[in-house]
Amino acid sequence: RSARGNWHTKPRIGIMGGTFDPIHNGHLVAASEVAWVYDLDEVIFVPTGRPVFKLNKHVTNAEDRYLMTVIATASNPKFTVSRVDIDRPGITYTIDTLRDLRAMHPDAELFFITGADAVAEIMQWKDVDEMFELAHFVAVTRPGYSPEAASNLPVGRVDMIEIPALAISSTDVRKRATNGEPTWYLVPDGVVQYIAKHGLYRQ
Ligand code: ATP
């Protein structure tokens, strides 16, 4: 019996992929909202290895991004963090993430969570047809990105849900850290402190 009092025959697991450089409250609200709406038992956060759409950008080393994700999610009993993408060598493709997590949870129903910006890229993703067989896709609204981007997607393949708008991006958090501006309340306290302790995003 789930938290919402429903009976499900299969475990229901959300997958929240991201670069998480760093993880911020927009990611956490997205995961929490989808967990509520879809009555999920667990949401697995999966920090990417080398993200395919960010090959020409500098990305903080995987271990720091992984640890910040652990710190940010530790207090939520439904949230866990997986190393599958950072431990797999090479570029991260979502299809590999889904295959790995499917193999680890053969009887689960999987829900892949993305923002309204990332979903626009879905059609360019590798092996998109197999991805739709492995998981349901749930796109959440994100300030600055039109939900219409999802309207080009195959009918019935991606659900769009509206979540409380948090105009937070990792890009902005990094810029703030670089300029010595505050990042409190944009990211969890432990992440503010981790960034300072390890001198991340300094010039
Ligand atoms: P960057 O600015 O470095 O691209 P980001 O804030 O977009 O960072 P990502 O790690 O790229 O964060 O995003 C991971 C996932 O979370 C993506 O699916 C993205 O669309 C979604 N997401 C990120 N921020 C928000 C937000 N504020 N509201 C809703 N979804 C978000």
Ligand code: MG
């Ligand atoms: Mg992004």
